[in-house]
Amino acid sequence: HRDLGRLNVGATLTIGNYLAVAIMAEYMAQQPGARVHLEVANTRSIVDRVLTFELDLGLIEGELNHPDLELLPWREDELVVFCRPEHALASKGALTDDDLRAAHWIVRESGSGTRQTFERALHGLVPELDLALELEHTEAIKRAVETGLGISCLSRVCLQEAFKRGSLVELAVPHRDFSREFYFVLHRQKYRSPGIERWLELCRESVL
Secondary structure (H helix, E strand, O other): OOOOOEEEEEEOHHHHHHHHHHHHHHHHHHOOOOEEEEEEOOHHHHHHHHHOOOOOEEEEOOOOOOOOEEEEEEEEEEEEEEEOOOOHHHHOOOOOHHHHHHOEEEEEOOOOHHHHHHHHHOOOOHHHOEEEEEEOOHHHHHHHHHOOOOEEEEEHHHHHHHHHHOOOEEEOOOOOOOEEEEEEEEEOOOOOOHHHHHHHHHHHHHHO
């Protein structure tokens, strides 16, 4: 484990901004001199770069099927519908499909794992939704919701601090399933170096 070389890791925006940096810090603390490059992009971009061997592995939030890629479950996650406390829906106990149709939505872009899960959870309803704004960054979406531009749906890991502060509030949608998993994605022809194996171990330990 002393000579792990350079590790090129890709992570989706949700994972990269809220989970991967702490794992990277632990990895580098345990292996002094280890070099890690962390690329943060959406699921589609990370998968493309794992396919071309530009990344050693990816941490993604979207499901996929590709004969050259191996997808390993990492940890459970869920999306949460939310708004600012002053929004008209904030006082409702649970949202109906009519509430979802009437709202202005601020959503992640196509190609993101979050958008994929959002559309799966609201299957049959998406064409009727008012997708008023598409943004690539979770922080920009949270700010837009805080300023009253609409409601949104992001991973719970992105929202915990805002919920604690009270700047955003969760909206209950009990009749829709927003659960998902985070995955490791690796090329089947990629050699599993000690660095890759150690990174996978640390990611799994971070869930315990």
